[in-house]
Structure formats: structure tokens, C-alpha cells
Amino acid sequence: MDNLIELWQASGIYNISVGQLTMIVIGLVLLYLAIRKNFEPLLLVPIGFGGILANIPEAGMAFSAVENAIHFAKPHVLSELASVLGVAGNDPHAITEAYHSSNASVHAAASLVAQDAGYSNGMLYNFYSIAIASGAAPLLIFMGVGAMTDFGPLLANPRTLFLGAAAQFGIFATVLGAVALSAFGIMDFSIQDAAAIGIIGGADGPTAIYVASMLSPHLLGAIAVAAYSYMALVPMIQPPIMRALTTEAERKISMSQLRHVSKTEKILFPILLLILVALLLPDAAPLLGMFCFGNLMRECGVVDRLSDTAQNALINIVTIFLGLSVGSKLSADKFLDMQTLGILVLGIVAFGIGTAAGVLMAKLMNKLQGGNAINPLIGSAGVSAVPMAARVSNKLGLEANPQNFLLMHAMGPNVAGVIGSAVAAGVMIKFVG
Amino acid sequence: MDNLIELWQASGIYNISVGQLTMIVIGLVLLYLAIRKNFEPLLLVPIGFGGILANIPEAGMAFSAVENAIHFAKPHVLSELASVLGVAGNDPHAITEAYHSSNASVHAAASLVAQDAGYSNGMLYNFYSIAIASGAAPLLIFMGVGAMTDFGPLLANPRTLFLGAAAQFGIFATVLGAVALSAFGIMDFSIQDAAAIGIIGGADGPTAIYVASMLSPHLLGAIAVAAYSYMALVPMIQPPIMRALTTEAERKISMSQLRHVSKTEKILFPILLLILVALLLPDAAPLLGMFCFGNLMRECGVVDRLSDTAQNALINIVTIFLGLSVGSKLSADKFLDMQTLGILVLGIVAFGIGTAAGVLMAKLMNKLQGGNAINPLIGSAGVSAVPMAARVSNKLGLEANPQNFLLMHAMGPNVAGVIGSAVAAGVMIKFVG
Amino acid sequence: MDNLIELWQASGIYNISVGQLTMIVIGLVLLYLAIRKNFEPLLLVPIGFGGILANIPEAGMAFSAVENAIHFAKPHVLSELASVLGVAGNDPHAITEAYHSSNASVHAAASLVAQDAGYSNGMLYNFYSIAIASGAAPLLIFMGVGAMTDFGPLLANPRTLFLGAAAQFGIFATVLGAVALSAFGIMDFSIQDAAAIGIIGGADGPTAIYVASMLSPHLLGAIAVAAYSYMALVPMIQPPIMRALTTEAERKISMSQLRHVSKTEKILFPILLLILVALLLPDAAPLLGMFCFGNLMRECGVVDRLSDTAQNALINIVTIFLGLSVGSKLSADKFLDMQTLGILVLGIVAFGIGTAAGVLMAKLMNKLQGGNAINPLIGSAGVSAVPMAARVSNKLGLEANPQNFLLMHAMGPNVAGVIGSAVAAGVMIKFVG
Amino acid sequence: MDNLFSEGLTLMVFGMGFVFVFLTLLVFITSIMSRLIGRYLPEPAPKVVKARPQAAGVQTGNNDELIAVLTAAVHKYRSK
Amino acid sequence: MDNLFSEGLTLMVFGMGFVFVFLTLLVFITSIMSRLIGRYLPEPAPKVVKARPQAAGVQTGNNDELIAVLTAAVHKYRSK
Amino acid sequence: MDNLFSEGLTLMVFGMGFVFVFLTLLVFITSIMSRLIGRYLPEPAPKVVKARPQAAGVQTGNNDELIAVLTAAVHKYRSK
Ligand code: NA
Ligand code: NA
């Protein structure tokens, strides 16, 4: 009978909190969006599922050994932890707080105490430590993305890099928006939080996760969810902005066919980009370095088996772990917060501003050059969201002029946007990291 | 000349113990069974080979840095270790014992001493720590198995879940058997040991390894070997029991064709299962969570590249490390023990009881429903051992009635058995973990 | 304005040292050789790229957290580090030196201090720790190589093992050369350094990296670069030596067709080799054990999915990390040194002597047996450099006699050379490790 | 001794009980789910199954079939 | 409050500025590189593109094409 | 100095010696093994080689052969 009570009191139904229930529902919603609405399913399926796993009551899959020990709150364990963490009394909340603000050596000591008491890190916590806290997973994904990226269209028309630059205005305008919200007391974002939120406007998943994990880990879950959701919503967010800022005539502009790009150019480009990064912004070196490495493996033609693995087995494996790890950050106390609402609002603003800036830049370039070389519809592709944004440009182009295929032209700013937001990420890590 | 003596005294021939020699022979026997007799070769080839590597004298591949330092027994290292571990004197045995019973922080300190003295962890020890002690490898394999599992037959006939439940009786009867052996003083199993041994009856490799690594790591080698060997022996263990418990007429029962199962049902099933686990038995959440995640990736249709990787590259890589790691636990002092004999006997009893319980449950269901809806031969498939047990059901069905294809019908209880033993594992971790 | 100055002072241009610039150029040269000249591109592309990444000023990708903390030299961090490391004063150089010579527990304490101060390990440093310092990556590559190796030609003519043995003379002669250079005061190599340099003559990449990581990690970068470069240069290094040591008549010798080798022989060979290693030289057990494991997976025919993964996804993933990790050791202070010049000279000598020894051994065997069973051109293949050296033998054979296909005959000594140098590696680890 | 045995017995009773309760609930939930889907989300008329991208192993199977057909055709042609 | 806002403003000015400087430099360098290659390392006359080894997924595509051709041929034969 | 050199010499003598002893033993053991297998476990008469499941890369090879045959056949047909 005692056992029955014990089993009942250890069950999920008995222990589940409203917050956990809500987060499980949110996880289910993410799965629904991913599976039925095709919202970036490669990431949102693991993120949604990881979010559910992280909120299973009593399972502690997203907790460290110490957090698990505190949760189960055996008095002698608590008092040992309290003594290691320098807390008077056995209050779990005080101990938790001391644990999270402890320095690395005290942290390590508390871990040993918890392990001695028989507690261990949850599996998702381990995944998060290895995949994200170390920075490895976003970099490896970036390597794989590099190996999948064809810089041909960009090399054929390098001026499209300006469009990729302009679209990053979404990032920095959002940073300003976030600090403004704080300045007016509406939200409470630090400058690090603001920078991490802004990067959503980069429309690039691994960059957003990398920056958030460095600047603002407690917002990581919300930022990653916002970034991937809005990337999926690009076909709904961008078109009205693009239509509002362009005339029918502009949308009809047809662009001259792209010249052929030689193998040598494609091989040298990632190397030149790397050297430029090395000389100007070392803080962007990990991100852009791995990206260039992937691209060089792709283009050099002598390591195809490595390139294939980087694009397939390796990126898939890392994606599974990255997604589950991001999901582990979807805890009620961090996600069910006004800040998340702020992040969601700011994120969509970032996308909108980035889109507008890209389109306007294209128009400006036409004006400065006194010609009609660029269809402004490809400017919006500068936000990245590869290849979705380029497809949107193409679709709107075809609407205006059924003979006008903009896809390849839009791929230039599209991949330029990836470089642009990685550079922006480097600047932010440099200044507020 | 001194060098020659040194080389000779460091050679395997000079140092090999009878125990190591025996274990190497056992490793060779496992390889023989795997390669020639096709005994679950995907696991038994790495396990057998790992067992040989672990028993190479002086190589210390399965030892930690501290164990290697103790083995080579340089006086000043021993005395440093003794002081860290709080042992008086330099006796290697006393130091070893103190090391194995030390708490986490002393353990870590001893490790640093050994590293300073130039010793390092053996490669298999590293593999074991990362793959099994962390719990990661069995969970990842379970994810891959989930991605390979088709719940269609089970969804078409959900009552077959009862067969999968009944067959778990093998697990718990064996637990009782193990404690009985201890109670009568024949063996010396703790309740944890008994639970870990019982799980052999679950006929599911990763579940057995996961439970054993949590409850009874010192028996892990023997338990894993028993589990995989008996799974390979299913075509020999089950038929006599199945024939003894059924009449010719029962074996001739032909079952109505399974209905078509829609995609939506297949997508929702892993989610419902996960929620049920979350609400009722959080201790089974890691195992069944990863299993459901794999299955959802398979069925949702939008992350095929992740599902393919989970079923191929990732599960293969993890299998290699898991197998070698299990092999690292095949040391003479732990394996060449009466306990192993007890485990082998109890394991086969567990398989037998599970098989019988499944068959009898099928007969009971027929009686309760007053019909002949279920051929009792598919009850035995409830032990899991996917898909071997289902094939055995099919074979015996064809013997009795050459038009009677039971394979798809038996797949229902077969995968139900996987769920059933994961639930049983959760209960045991909850109660004795 | 301050920000502008800060950005400028943190830029690569402002900070780059001559050494870093030189190393970046060397990285570019390696990429050029790999991509345009096809110098072992699978390794030299990642190594070259990793070398560039490691030398990006201020990025600290190849530095540990402590090294990064010292580099940025904030006074309070320095003084904390100094106190942990037992250094008086705040001199970065003194602290660095103390850090590198500190024992494991002080090392760990310094790491915690640096982490508390907000510094973290560079990504390449992490890769190096996990892939190479642990010994894992070379062993996994060796497993994959084993899974790719066909011992058929060697089993058909086992006496070719003698050729593989003879060619290892290059290794030991080079060791002697290295200590001679030290003895004459020209260089300053320890016996460990000499052994690690000698292994270049083994013409086997993973073996060289494994030995260097254990005996002489500070020379690892130069040794790996030399080993892979010379392996790529085999078609230029070997032919003149082979021609000089053989007569036209000898080169025309045609060898009898190799007998068919049965599946059972191929399965038993890796097991017998493993047992021989276990009995005679446990120090070679990790290398040859993993090699035999890979080969057994290949030949046993029942674990093809594991063998395929070992030969593809797994070895490719490990190669990427191994290459970047080796590249992380290409730092100016270690590479731009007279020692590197010495290593390059000694390395090519090692290849030359190994080639000569193989050819002469073949001639000796013909003389001893009083026949013309062996074409001495296959002796040079004993250095390994699979399959390049065997192709060189074949090419020179065809030059002398257009009907004379030596390729399969040369594969015997070629794979024997792999075994031979792994044995040599074991002896060196045993004696000077 | 007695204590260990009674622990084992408890484990058996609770374990088997829980396994049955759990799987019984799963039977109910699954059946309800299937019925609801059958009623409210019936699958559209079975269209031609479109092969989704498959792992390497499965491809072989597909190819084998096609190749068998082709081989037969070629054979027929040759034997003319 | 003011401080945070001015920090944000600085970040915006420097960030956008740097992104533009960086990408502008990249435009220059890339253009120069392309021009130099066009002048000094022109690609040889376009030879027939040789398919490089592809990942599993792509192979299917290639096979599909070939198989389509073959099927058509066989079909033509049969319908004779 | 002398010490280092003598260490190197020792390493060479023992190293080469050991390598030769080891590989000589391997020659003996391998030869004995092959002879025993040839006598007691001779391979059955060479049956048609059954392709075992192969990695993606290798499949192509197999397919290439088959496809070559088929193409030839189809070509012959067409050129009729
Ligand atoms: Na972007
Ligand atoms: Na089971």
C-alpha cells in the first residue's frame, strides 16, 4: 500500500505543475506546426519534442545533477549542498540561487556532492552541455551549411553583397527596440539580451543559437523558437512589405543572366572571406571559419567524401542533438514570461525591418547607378532564411512578370545575408560579450 | 640485455593470468557464435572483441588511469594515491578497494594523481564512461530502434498490447527467482542485482544495458551477454514451450486480415505514448521518450533525413561504441564468478516464463471474449526480441496451417513487448534505483 | 570613437604577428598542395585550414581558457592565476610557463579560474583534447583503415611480411639520426622526440599522430605535416632509389599469380594477429587492436552495416576533427623552429631508407631462396603509404616489362608495412613512453 | 533474507500490476484515438503510394525490382 | 536607462557600419579576384561535365533518369 | 650526449629485432593457419558470388555493370 502511494506520489499526474502542462502543450503546438504546417521541421520537431521531454515532471531530464538533488530535497543532501555553496539553512530556493550564481569551482564541488548522493545529470542537460554550451553544435551545423552553399550567384554579381549588408539593419534596429523597451520600463532586457534578441533578425538558426548561448543563455529557448518560426513564416511576413515598398514597374525589372563562375573563383572565395575575417573581426572567426571550411570542402573537389559527410551524416546527427538541447531550455519559468512575448514581438519586427532595408537598398543602388540593373524584390532575400527568402523573391517576380525568374539572382543576397549576420554576430560578441 | 628482460617481463605471455586467458577464450567463443552461428552479430562481434581487448595483459585498455597506476605499482605513486584515498600503507588491494568505494570528489582527486604520474584511462574505459555510464548509448540506440519500428500492426489490433504486457511476467518472476536464490543462500544477489537480472527477460538489449548500468554495473557484462545470446536463441527456446501450451487446433487458428492504419494514427501514437509515460511513470521517460522521438521522426514524414541518420549512421556508430564498452566489462574477476552462472540460468528461465505467459494470455483472451480471434502462437512474440520472436510465431503457424501467415499479427505483441519491458524497467528504477 | 579604437585594436591587422602571418601563409601553401597537387587532400585540407584558424590573432581558437585569459591579461585575472599556479608577480610569460608545467590538479584549478573570469576553451582546443589528446581519433581512423584493408594478397604470400618488416628500418635509422643530430649539438631532440620523428618513416598517418601525441605533443604539428606530405610525395621519392638498387633484369621478374584466399583465412587473420599482439607487445594493443577489429568487421560478413559505417560516416567525421585538431598545433612558436627543419629533413631520409631497406630485403630473400620468386620492386611498398607505394611498384614494373602487373603482389608488403610500423610504434611507446 | 524476498515479491506485484495498468490504458487511448481519427479525419481515397526518400538499404530493393523487370524484358528481346 | 539606450545606439551605429565596411571590402576583393582569374587563369573550354561522386540521395536521381530511358526503350520494344 | 646516442642505438636494435621477430612469427602462424584451413576446412566449390549488402558507393558499381549490360541491349535494339 505504501508502495502504491509512493508510485502515485511519484507519478506525473500528481506532480505536474500548470507551467509544465502549459509547456507540454506548447511543445505539442510546435510539433503540430512542424509536421502539419511544415515550419522548419528539421529543427522544430526535435525542439518541440525536447521541450516536452524537458517538462515531464519528476523525470528531470533537463536538470543537472545538483538541480535534481535539490528537487528531491533530501535533508542531508540539501545541507551538504548548502555548506558547499555557502548558504545558511536548507532552503531549496536559496540553494538553487546560490548554485546558479556560484563560480566554476564551487559549481564543480556541488556537482560532486550531488553525484555522491546518487543524482546524475539528465540526458538533455548532458546534450545541452556538449552540444550548445561548448559552442560545438552551431559551429558544426554552420560547417555543414557552408558545405551546402553555392556562392556562384554571389560571385557572378558581387554587388548583391550590399543587399545582404542592408538587411542586417533588422538586427540592429531590433537591438535598439529591445533596449528602448527596457528604457521605458516595459521589459527588463540587458544589453546582452537585446543583442541576442536582435540576432533573430539575422534569420539564421545556428547563428542565433550561437550568439544566444554566449550572450544570453536564459533566453536561448525563446530566441531559437522565434528564429525558426519566423524563418518558416517568411512567405507570409515578407510579401506585403515587399509589395508596399515597390512599384509594379520595379517588380517587373528583369535582370541580365548571371555569368558563368569558374571553379577557381569558387575555391578562392571562402579563403578570401576567411582572411578578411581574420584581419578585421576575429570574434566572427569561429562562425565564419567553420562556414568557410565547409564551403572549401565542397568546392575544392578533392575531399568529396568529407563534404558529403558534413552535409549529411554529421549535420543530421548534430541537428538531432541541437534540437533536443534547445528544447531542454523550454522550461516554464524561463519561457512563460513576459520576456518571451517581447522576444516574439521584437523578432517579427526584426524580420520586417530587415526585409524593408534590403528592398530599399536595392532601390537605392538602382538610383545611384542610374540604371535598372537590380529588381528590388531580390533585396528582401538579404535577410538570409536560405532558400525560403529567395523563393519568395522569385514568386513575387513571377507574379509581376511571368517570364522573370529571379531565383538565382536572389540567391546572391540570400547567402550574403548569412555572411552579414555572422559578421553582425561577431560585432555583438565583441562589444557586449 | 636488460632491455630484453624488460620487454619479456612486459609481454603478455609473461603476465597473462588464467582468468585473462579464460576470458580471451570466452571472447573468441562469442565471436564464433556471432560469426558462424549468427548470434546477434551486430552486438556480439563488438562485445566479444571488446572482451578480448579488455583482457590483454598489461595493456589496461579497460582500466581507468588510477587502476593502471595501481597495476604498475610504482611505490611513490602508490603512496600518493594511498594518501589521497585515506589508506594507510601501500597495499595495492587496499588502495583499489578504497578507490572503488570512494566518493566522487576523492575519485576525481585520485584521477588527477594518476594523470600526474603519467597514467591515462584506457580507451575502452573512456568509451564505457561516455557511452554507457552516462546512459547515452542505450538511449540513442532506443531512438534508432524507434525510428525502425512500425506500429501499424499494433495500431490495427491494439489488444495485442495485453500480450506484450503478459510476457513481462518473465521479468518479474526472474526477479523473484534471483532473490529466492539469495534467500536460500545459493547466490548473493541484492535486490538491485535481481532487478537487473530480471530485465534479461525483457528480451531487449538496450533496455537491459540501460537498467544494468543504473542498478548493477558490476553485472553489466554478464547481463548483456546473456540478453543478446538468449535473444539469438529464441528460435530454439520458444518453440517447445509454445507447442506444449497449445493444441493443434489452436495453432491452426487463422486471424482476420489487419485493417489499414492511417498516417495520422501512426503520427499520434508515439505522442500519446509519451504523454502517458509523462503522466504515469517519469522514470521510464528517458527510455520511452527517446523511443517515441525516433518513431515520431520516422512517421511524421517531414524529417526523413534525420530519421534515416538515426536508423543508419548514428545507430551504427553508437552500436560500435556500445559493444566495445560492454566488452570492457568482461573482466575475469567479475565474469568468472558463480553469479554469472546464476545469471545465465535465471536469464533462460526468464525467457521461458515470458514466452509461456504470452501464450497463456492469448488463450485467456480467447476464452474471455468467447471467440477464436487470436492464435495463441502470437502470444510468445510479446517477449520482444524483435523481429525474431514474431518470425518464430509465423513459422509455427505455418507448420500447423500452411496458409496461415502470422508474421504481421505477431508484430503487434512483438513491439508491445518493447514498450512493456521499458515500462517494467521504469518501475524497477523507481523502486530499487 | 573609443569604440572605433577598441574595434581597431581588437582587429587582426592590428594584432597580427609575423609568426602568425607566416603560419597563415604556410596553411595556404598546404591547401594549395592539397587541392592543386593532390597531396593527401583528405588530411591536408583540414590540417591546412585548421592551421589558418589557429593563427587568427585574438580569436584564440587553439588556446585553452587559461591561455586565452593570459593573452588578454586583465590584471585581476592574472593575479588570481598567478596565485593558483604559485607564481610570484603578474608576468604573463612566467604564468604561461607555470601553467604548462603544472600538474593535473593545479591545471584544473587554473581552468576554473579562467572560466570564472569568462574565458573559454577555443573550439580547436576542444577538438584537440577530445580527438587527439585522448588518443581516440587515431584509433578510430585505424579501425576504419582496418575495415578498408584487404589482407588477401598478404595471406596468399605471407613471406611478403618480411618486406614490411625490413622497411621499418627507415623508422629506427631516423631515430638514430635524430639522436645523432642532438649528440652533435645541431638539434635538441630528446629520445622521445627522436622516436616520434622516426615514426614518420612508418608512412602511416594515424600511427604517426598517435605516437607523436603520446611521446612528443609539441612536435605533433610538424610530424603530421611531414608524414602526410611525404606520403603524397612517394611517387617522387621512391622511384630513383628503386632504380638505383635494382638491375633491369630484376625489375623484369614476373611473379606467379596469387592463389585464392578463402573467407575463413581472412576472418581468422585479424584474430590471430590480435592474439599475437596480446601475447607479445601489449603496448601496440590499442593501435593494432582497433585495426584488427575494423578488419574483422569487414571480413566476418555478418556486420556489414557496422563495417560500412566504420569505412564511411565514422572515419569521415573523425578525419574532419583529426585534421582540424592537428592544424591547431601549427602555431608559430612551435612550427617556426629549427626543429621543424630537422623533422622535414629526417622525415625524407626515413622514407628513403625505408624504401631502400625494403628493396634490399627482397633481393636478399631471392638470394637466400636461390630463386627469382620476388620482384624487388615490391619491396619498396613495405613502407606502407597504402596504396600509393604499391602503385609505384606497379608502375616501375610495367616500365620494365609491360606485361608485368605487380599491383596485387605489392599490396602484400604494403599492408604488412602498416602492421610493421604499428609494432614499431608499440616498441617505442614501451621503451621511451 | 525474508526481507529481500518480500521486496522481490512487492516488486513483482507492483511491477506486473503497473505494466498491465499502463498497457491497458494505452489500449483504451489508442482505440479512442483510432476511432476519432476514423470518424473525423478519415484518410483521403488511397492515392498511388509515392515513394518517399529512402535509406540506402531500401533503394536496393526498389532498384532490384525495376532491374528484374528490365532484365526480363531485355532477355525476352535477346532470345528472339 | 539612458545609458542602456546609448549602448544600444552605439551598437547599432558600429554594428551596421562594420557590416557595411566588411561587405564592401568583400565586394572589392571578390571583384578583383574574379578579374584576375578571368585574365590570368581563364577556365579551359567547357568540357563535358563529369559527375563527381555524389551522396546516396542524389544517386537515385541519376539512376531514375537512366532507368526512365531504359524503361522507355523497353516499353517501345514491348509495344511493337 | 653519449647516453642519448646509446639509447637511440638500443632502440634501433631492439625495435628492428622485435619487428622482425613479430612478423616472422606472424608468417609462421599465418602459414600454418592457411595450411590447416586448406586441409580441414576447404572452401566449397566456387558458387556464384552472391552480392552481399553493400554501402551506397559500391551499389553504384553493381548498378553500373547491370546498367551497362542493359544499355548495350537497348542500344542493340534501337540500332536495329
Ligand atoms: Na542573415
Ligand atoms: Na520486452
Ligand code: NA
Ligand atoms: Na609502415
